[in-house]
Amino acid sequence: MRVCFFAPVSNRRMLEHAEYYKQDIDILRELGFDVTIATSWSEIPWTADFYFVWWWTWAFLPILKARLHKRPVLITGTFDYRWPIPGYDYHSRPEWQKSILRLSLRLSSANVFVSQLEYLGVTGGLGIKNGYYVPHVLNTDLYSEGIGERDDIVLTVAGLQKPSAERKCVHEIIRCVPFVRARHPSVRFTIAGEHGSAYAELQTLARKLKVDDVLSFPGVIPRDCKIRLMQQCKVYLQPSVYEGFGVAILEAMSCGAAVVSNPVGAVPEVVGDAGLLVEGRSPEILASVVNRLLSDAPLRRDLGRRARERVKTLFSFERRKSALERIIRDIFASR
Structure with missing residues (x-):
């Protein structure tokens, strides 16, 4: 047929x-x-x-x-x-x-x-x-947990067209970097996604805040590279104004990452109690919860374990x- x-x-x-x-x-x-x-x-x-x-x-x-x-x-x-x-x-x-x-x-x-x-x-x-x-x-065999210790990486996956960048609060993520670096100077941020209409202004913002040396925009990356980053990052950060689902959040959860997002749209359906859903999207609020996770390895591991089990059970x-x-x-x- x-x-x-x-x-x-x-x-x-x-x-x-x-x-x-x-x-x-x-x-x-x-x-x-x-x-x-x-x-x-x-x-x-x-x-x-x-x-x-x-x-x-x-x-x-x-x-x-x-x-x-x-x-x-x-x-x-x-x-x-x-x-x-x-x-x-x-x-x-x-x-x-x-x-x-x-x-x-x-x-x-x-x-x-x-x-x-x-x-x-x-x-x-x-x-x-x-x-x-x-x-x-998801294919949870493909989106699997990594092996060994995770790196000092905070990862975000978001398209960098203006509507998408605004909805996924990419400007706020960049503005939170100095607050995180003040507590954890070794951490690096990666924002992966298509270089669209917001890319130039986001680069300018990173330079203005003097964080362009610790913040990378690799653009669209192959699936295996995305999975590897999700397996290696200590925190997956995706604040949002609204999500009709949140596929990238689900992918990070399946890879055992500790997820930070907001309780908006369908995100609570996806994350449940297997991540940190915070009220507010200001740079200070985002930095506070990221710093908490970077400082608390047992909490990160517990959230990652629960996140993977949730994906395997429900998705x-x-x-x-x-x-x-x-x-x-x-x-x-x-x-």
């Missing part, structure tokens, strides 16, 4: 770099589908038996072709239903965009949300009946595979 996997990305390398795309492609292939990958209208086949779509925003493109031949469509991803600040969520969109999103929700055979927060918000707020909750997951690859297999089977059985 032929399935079209559609994700509207500008660079096809994202399908390998972003774990959530890759894992769903792998799942579809393991379920026996012949997978055709499309990233634009012209690449979407007219004759697929089933359409697996990432993101509701552009789902109307494959839906048009699917509806013509009466083929089923499954849509998944983060919906961004309601943010704590206006400007980026569903409610802040123009009415015509909201209408398209609602139409995609109604015309799809299944809407698969990656967090309970969004599942409850969208199904309750918009009256969607064909909603499912299936979280992001294993097999969980999403089994859930998607069941949903797809039910879609075809009901036709």
